[in-house]
Amino acid sequence: MKRHDAIIVGGGHNGLTCAAYLARAGKKVLVLERRERIGGAAFSDEVFPGFRFSVFSYVVSLLRPEIIRELELARHGLQILPLESTLTPLANGDRLVQWSDHDQNRAELARHSPRDAEAYDEFGVLLHRMARAVKPLLRMAPPDPASLHPAELLDMLRVGRYFRELPQKDLHALWKLLTMSAADYLDEWFESEALKGTKSASGIIGTLLGPRSPGTAYVLLHHYMGELDGVFRAWGFAKGGNGSVSAAIAAAAQAHGVEIRTNASVSRIQVKSGRAASVVLENGDELVAGTIVSGADPRRTFLGLVREENLPEDFAAAIKRYKFRGASAKVNLALGELPRFTCLPEPGPHMRGAISISPSVDYLERAYDQAKYGEFSKRPYMDIVMPSMLDPSMAPPGKHVMSIFVQYAPYHLNGGWTDEKREAFGDTVVNTLAEYAPNLKSAILHRQVVTPADIERIVGLSEGNIFQGELSLQQMFFLRPAPAWARYRTPIHGLFQCGSGTHPGGGVMGASGRNAAMEILGVRA
Amino acid sequence: MLKTTPFHARTAPLCVSDAWRRWAGHVVASSYELTHEREYHVIRVAAGLLDVSPLYKYWVRGRDAARLLDLVVTRDVRKAAVGQVLYTPWCDHAGKVIDDGTIARLDEQSFRMTSAEPGLRWLQDNAVGLQVEITDVSDSTAALSLQGPMSWPILESMGAPPLKYFRLASATLHGIPVTISRTGYTGDLGFEIWVDAAQAIPLWDALIDAGRPFGVMPTGLLALDMARIEAGLMLIDVDYVPARKALIASQLSSPFELDLAWTVNLNKERFIGRAALAEEKARGPQWLFVGVEVDWNSLERLYAEWGLATRVPGAAWRMSVPIYARGEQVGYATSGAWSPLLKKYIALAHLRAQWAKPGTPLEMEITVEHRRKRAAITVVKKPFFDPPRKRA
Numbered sequence: 001m002k003r004h005d006a007i008i009v010g011g012g013h014n015g016l017t018c019a020a021y022l023a024r025a026g027k028k029v030l031v032l033e034r035r036e037r038i039g040g041a042a043f044s045d046e047v048f049p050g051f052r053f054s055v056f057s058y059v060v061s062l063l064r065p066e067i068i069r070e071l072e073l074a075r076h077g078l079q080i081l082p083l084e085s086t087l088t089p090l091a092n093g094d095r096l097v098q099w100s101d102h103d104q105n106r107a108e109l110a111r112h113s114p115r116d117a118e119a120y121d122e123f124g125v126l127l128h129r130m131a132r133a134v135k136p137l138l139r140m141a142p143p144d145p146a147s148l149h150p151a152e153l154l155d156m157l158r159v160g161r162y163f164r165e166l167p168q169k170d171l172h173a174l175w176k177l178l179t180m181s182a183a184d185y186l187d188e189w190f191e192s193e194a195l196k197g198t199k200s201a202s203g204i205i206g207t208l209l210g211p212r213s214p215g216t217a218y219v220l221l222h223h224y225m226g227e228l229d230g231v232f233r234a235w236g237f238a239k240g241g242n243g244s245v246s247a248a249i250a251a252a253a254q255a256h257g258v259e260i261r262t263n264a265s266v267s268r269i270q271v272k273s274g275r276a277a278s279v280v281l282e283n284g285d286e287l288v289a290g291t292i293v294s295g296a297d298p299r300r301t302f303l304g305l306v307r308e309e310n311l312p313e314d315f316a317a318a319i320k321r322y323k324f325r326g327a328s329a330k331v332n333l334a335l336g337e338l339p340r341f342t343c344l345p346e347p348g349p350h351m352r353g354a355i356s357i358s359p360s361v362d363y364l365e366r367a368y369d370q371a372k373y374g375e376f377s378k379r380p381y382m383d384i385v386m387p388s389m390l391d392p393s394m395a396p397p398g399k400h401v402m403s404i405f406v407q408y409a410p411y412h413l414n415g416g417w418t419d420e421k422r423e424a425f426g427d428t429v430v431n432t433l434a435e436y437a438p439n440l441k442s443a444i445l446h447r448q449v450v451t452p453a454d455i456e457r458i459v460g461l462s463e464g465n466i467f468q469g470e471l472s473l474q475q476m477f478f479l480r481p482a483p484a485w486a487r488y489r490t491p492i493h494g495l496f497q498c499g500s501g502t503h504p505g506g507g508v509m510g511a512s513g514r515n516a517a518m519e520i521l522g523v524r525a
Numbered sequence: 526m527l528k529t530t531p532f533h534a535r536t537a538p539l540c541v542s543d544a545w546r547r548w549a550g551h552v553v554a555s556s557y558e559l560t561h562e563r564e565y566h567v568i569r570v571a572a573g574l575l576d577v578s579p580l581y582k583y584w585v586r587g588r589d590a591a592r593l594l595d596l597v598v599t600r601d602v603r604k605a606a607v608g609q610v611l612y613t614p615w616c617d618h619a620g621k622v623i624d625d626g627t628i629a630r631l632d633e634q635s636f637r638m639t640s641a642e643p644g645l646r647w648l649q650d651n652a653v654g655l656q657v658e659i660t661d662v663s664d665s666t667a668a669l670s671l672q673g674p675m676s677w678p679i680l681e682s683m684g685a686p687p688l689k690y691f692r693l694a695s696a697t698l699h700g701i702p703v704t705i706s707r708t709g710y711t712g713d714l715g716f717e718i719w720v721d722a723a724q725a726i727p728l729w730d731a732l733i734d735a736g737r738p739f740g741v742m743p744t745g746l747l748a749l750d751m752a753r754i755e756a757g758l759m760l761i762d763v764d765y766v767p768a769r770k771a772l773i774a775s776q777l778s779s780p781f782e783l784d785l786a787w788t789v790n791l792n793k794e795r796f797i798g799r800a801a802l803a804e805e806k807a808r809g810p811q812w813l814f815v816g817v818e819v820d821w822n823s824l825e826r827l828y829a830e831w832g833l834a835t836r837v838p839g840a841a842w843r844m845s846v847p848i849y850a851r852g853e854q855v856g857y858a859t860s861g862a863w864s865p866l867l868k869k870y871i872a873l874a875h876l877r878a879q880w881a882k883p884g885t886p887l888e889m890e891i892t893v894e895h896r897r898k899r900a901a902i903t904v905v906k907k908p909f910f911d912p913p914r915k916r917a
Binding site for chain 1: 558559560562563566569570571674675678682737738739740821834865866867868869
């Protein structure tokens with residue numbers, strides 16, 4: 001039996017990141033991936049001949065810059081192209097575009113509300129400061145304020161000192177962001193419905209909550225922490241799709257000596273006298289390692305691979321309570337021509353950014369209302385990008401790929417997801433978008449619809465939750481995934497977690513993988 | 526009055542930023558869009574179309590054309606094959622660089638030379654007694670540079686012949702006679718297309734039409750500046766002072782000091798500056814032109830002292846920035862940029878030779894909140910970015 005220092009279960013981007021950091025510190029690491037290809041939900045595929053898609057996750061920004069630097073991801077092929085604008089088409093044929101150029105942006109906002117145009121900069125400065133205030137937390141295992149463990153006390157002290165240094169008004173603003181709904185928070189700043197709708201959308205992504213649900217203001221901040229080239233709130237697209245992020249991390253890991261095995265499905269993690277002893281594959285192979293790290297989500301890790309009888313009762317109960325409730329779907333379209341949006345029909349720079357179907361807070365809240373009662377939204381929120389506008393290699397010359405992130409598509413759909421429901425949902429998405437871009441239907445060459453049930457089935461994310469568990473406050477920071485077990489450790493000795501189900505959570509961020517590696521190596525952040 | 530290029534009728538309406546830069550007495554777009562960001566990325570992911578017409582261009586032909594050029598520049602022009610392009614500096618008699626540019630061998634007795642500064646007089650003065658005709662074709666020849674991974678698919682779709690790195694061929698694009706060279710100033714896969722100025726507009730239109738499905742974009746000089754720094758390519762008047770403009774000796778540079786030793790062919794019996802260069806080679810250069818990388822953590826600490834997020838330049842800078850070793854100034858950087866591609870803060874620098882070895886840790890001045898600070902840097906090999914597709 002070949003012995004490794006560490007075995008990582010799951011070749012998603014966090015598992016690969018964790019593996020790379022462990023190997024970089026000299027450990028002998030093996031990554032086991034159930035599927036035939038690595039990447040988890042950060043995965044690109046030529047779904048239709050000539051058309052490449054980021055099948056699931058589709059943008060980068062939260063990917064921690066220190067990971068890009070330390071693992072030299074640029075050298076390993078990662079190339080990030082900025083998304084420069086957000087276009088919100090409106091039903092009346094008008095639009096709101098948020099541009100990266102300051103003057104252009106101000107003029108456009110002023111068209112809707114001169115007050116908003118002024119407030120926008122101030123809001124940007126505040127969120128910049130908030131993001132900077134929270135950023136150090138992303139790099140560390142979250143200390144539990146209730147813990148008396150010396151290491152945690154020390155960390156708590158550091159966090160405390162850090163927050164004490166924040167000006168009072170920043171602390172107040174932070175508290176508001178942690179407790180308010182995105183809609184209420186934005187109401188304090190802006191009056192334009194289209195702007196509030198589009199901004200509040202960042203607060204609901206990946207979560208079965210509406211813009212008026214408390215706690216969504218924080219998710220808005222979480223998305224603001226994306227950072228590109230030293231600029232917060234900058235979003236990008238990885239050349240080749242998000243599979244390129246995974247590929248670059250995997251290449252870095254392999255350069256440090258990590259062994260990656262695909263088609264290696266783990267059936268269980270063997271626990272012997274409270275210690276993770278080995279990993280058993282579906283083909284019966286048993287692999288031993290001193291450290292076993294699970295990149296799978298908490299439910300799959302503890303209730304699937306480890307099994308309940310090996311866990312303390314309160315911990316098992318906490319994991320069972322941990323909420324997933326996937327609410328997001330993807331529709332990937334291969335297009336024969338560019339869509340012509342009624343509000344801006346000619347091709348132009350707006351096609352290179354995000355296109356957001358979020359005309360108002362009411363629109364989003366109504367979409368949520370249907371999801372609350374187990375239906376998919378009849379007029380859903382959509383975040384659309386056309387990667388082929390940024391990276392022509394994604395589609396044949398002159399043709400395009402369109403990636404549509406959709407909410408809400410609740411995992412717990414009344415009657416469950418079926419093939420008919422999937423297609424009906426796909427029709428709803430296309431019909432809704434065609435209201436803004438009438439040529440869309442005739443431009444579609446192929447369509448792929450990915451429901452939360454598909455995400456669960458294909459990638460293994462429980463209930464199709466894209467963040468490995470909702471980013472809601474009761475399961476964030478020192479509560480993620482379970483009280484007292486937020487520091488990547490588990491009640492089982494030698495078993496660690498490194499997925500998005502741990503602090504700081506979701507998005508193609510890599511922070512969980514890196515932080516877990518640091519915790520395993522005993523390195524203080 | 527500033528001159529416009531033969532493409533101006535097309536480039537002017539496209540230049541929504543109204544940001545123009547002077548180049549050899551012409552105006553050329555700094556960026557077409559309001560920000561140069563996308564134009565930079567397009568060079569690395571699709572194809573940027575750049576108006577490079579302001580380059581000085583000379584047509585040198587006649588029995589002694591090769592002899593003249595071979596006498597003037599440091600590389601061996603006589604060995605250049607027909608269809609080959611040479612990048613080369615040229616020096617004064619003291620072996621100091623006057624200018625740098627390219628020499629393309631169009632046929633046995635005919636060459637096109639490009640330069641950044643006017644060079645007609647220098648060529649004429651050295652042609653005394655030679656059978657050679659030198660024509661300034663700067664205004665009558667327009668030039669476009671098509672740079673980026675999609676540049677070849679675009680030209681291929683227009684029926685252009687395949688070309689090796691630093692080779693050139695005649696071709697007809699949409700009925701327009703052109704010469705195409707596989708050259709550029711970006712360190713990427715790229716081509717330069719040379720055309721009679723009268724045909725400039727139809728050529729522009731043809732390239733834009735053919736390029737659209739491949740993501741082509743008109744690209745300005747701000748983007749080019751970032752790309753050329755990534756490629757480790759120096760710029761006259763920015764990274765070095767041409768010998769004719771130098772006021773004091775310390776402003777002069779030899780090819781060795783500019784990291785162009787590979788272009789100095791001392792096997793040639795005779796060329797201008799040979800004796801001085803042979804001597805310098807034996808002695809070893811005093812200065813070297815290198816790449817440096819700013820250490821992120823060091824930079825982050827300087828900003829964190831002020832409670833600020835780390836700031837990096839959004840566009841390339843051109844100024845002289847001191848570089849230190851153990852508190853002593855040992856050189857200066859002349860161009861720098863944050864490379865969004867490499868995710869590194871890089872600069873081109875002149876260092877005293879003993880500090881120029883790759884891996885040497887040094888410090889560079891950084892101004893943070895109006896205070897002069899020093900960030901840790903490391904000497905690295907140039908080019909910073911060198912994709913296989915450049916030569917493939």
